[in-house]
Amino acid sequence: MLNRFKAKSVIQSIFLHTLLMAVAITCLFPLIWMFRSALMTNETVFVDKALIPASIHFENFYLAWTKGGFGMYFINSVIYTVSVVFGIVMVASLAAYAFSRLDFPGKNFFFYMFLAAMMIPLPGSFVPLYVLMNKLHLANTRIGYILCMINVGLSLSIYILKTFFDKMSPALEDAARMDGCSKLGIWRHVALPLARPAIAVIVIFNTLNVWNEYILATLLLNDKNLMPLQRGLMVFQGSHSTDYPLLMAGLSITALPVILVYLFMQKHIIKGLSAGAIAG
């Protein structure tokens, strides 16, 4: 009986691990393939099918960095990502707290308006956004692009945080109020620390979104010196031809910071997801 139970458990474990390994390989293989392609030349990239190339060219990373002009673009992407994510966390947490905990006229109407904004695909708003930014003299400026990107990330972030704040115990607020906290104080000292897992989810979602964004940047920015990192990758893609090894080297450079952010925050993200941060 015990043996049967043990055998069943071993089979289950083998099945589960095989499945997880298959999923892990599916996720990791494109990254590994990208990295090995970055070490090849244009002549060997289509011929050499081995996982480890016969001749390795680490200089591709240097070439990609210099030819793609990644230095300036990298700084720009860091500035945009940090500013936008910070802006989204601040505005979304304040808005979500208000939608969840305060009573004001038109509360539901405004909340549903935010949710409705999630349904509008970004390309659909390109033309009006561009016209508006030009009228405000914010086209081709960093601040214009940052404001637009904050706007893009707000709806989902408010939705995630509101769901989280809805589950927060009112007793905690009452206790804080008795200790003399104002509404803003409760948000700052009670709600925000408790919402850390949800904020981690928002940070990673929006970091990925801003770091990989390029289309809106192309639309709003004219000056090459204001462009994000993705602009550097375009150098390797011609209308008809592509320099695959340098493109892959550029992609590896671009992907690295996001992978690091994910690794750094994975504990909070898992906590956030399992705590129901995006439940509902």
Add this chain to the structure above:
Amino acid sequence: MKLKIFLFCLCCFFLFGCMQNTNSNTITVWHWMTDRQDTFEKLANQYQQLTGIEVKFELYAPSDAYSQKIIAAAQARVLPDIYGILKEKEKFAVFVKSGFVADLTEEFQKNEGIWEKSLFAKALNVNRFEEGNIYSVKPGIYGVPIDVMNIQMLYNEKLLKKAGIGRPPRTFDEFIEDIHALRRIGVDGLISGWGELWLLDCFASNYAFNIMGEEKIMATYRGEVPYTDNDWVEVFRIFERLRDSDALFKGIVTKNNKYAEQDFALERAAFAFNGSWCVNVYNGMNPDLEYGAMLPPKVNPNLPMRIWGAAGSSFMVNNSSKKKDKAIDFLKWLTSERQQVFLSAETKNLPSNRHALSSIPEILSQFASAMDDITHPSTWKYNEDPLVTETFGKEIQSISIGERSPEQAAEEVQRIKIRQLERAKNRR
């Protein structure tokens, strides 16, 4: 303290980012051609040294993002001095009618038309609106081609030699014989990106011109000749013959041109059907590839073989630009012989200036030698209904994989043609 320094740096960064260039001696050009940015910048430097005018080439890629930006900039009335329109002629006409594009006819005809005569007329036609055009645009030339392209057949010299073939085929029968010789030594025949219907349509259109001539094709588009006509069945039969003689590369009808280019560059097939841009592509993938360009082999010796070709990329001048004259002068300079030779050598594209042909690489010369044989749907008086064109391409794909006979394909295309003609009649 550290935080204050960081915030100060951040503010400087933003302020620096807010500064915009409003120099009146600067011409701004928007384009999408990533592979030409370096060359454009070199030319801009030369122009600045020569005239003192700065030309700023601003790159926006991919082309979809560029198109979006152009449309948005037009609506916000902030188009640059020079730009390109990527969309079809209908969209180009809308831009012209909205007053966003300068009419360059007068400039082209100045000094007994010296500028117009220096460029390939057929490339210029892509930017020309004739008298009584269907878009109701004022007749004139509204764009400047900076390079040209055409689509031909390519052959791998080494593989042909290996199969004992001395010269590329001139007739379709010779081509089929060559395919048999190649198959005997285990080499695949023809590769192309026929998963992209436009390329398949292009190949079929070449043979339609050779089999029946332009007049009959236009009559078909007008609905006066059915697709079940013997000549059209003959066009479909070309693909049946290619299939039956095992000439087509495996999976050709689902291949994108990018992958088809890889197959030819890596010598997996002896023939390819591709555009002149391939010179640059093959050079990147296999610089040692020995190949030549040729017209598709004729079926009918009595009519010419017409291939598709036109302006590769064109630039338009913003009609409301305060630097319109400077922009036109720059385009005149850019399309003059010396700059065109430089552009062609650097980017491996065909020059739009006909005088530049004598100084370009051999393979480009082979492509260029067919410039008098080119035609393009955008220069035809009539165009086929898009749904009929799509059905036409799909039916050819079906013939190529043995699902249809030429007669069945012709009947199906004609059925759709009749339906579309009736719909158009009802709309009127």
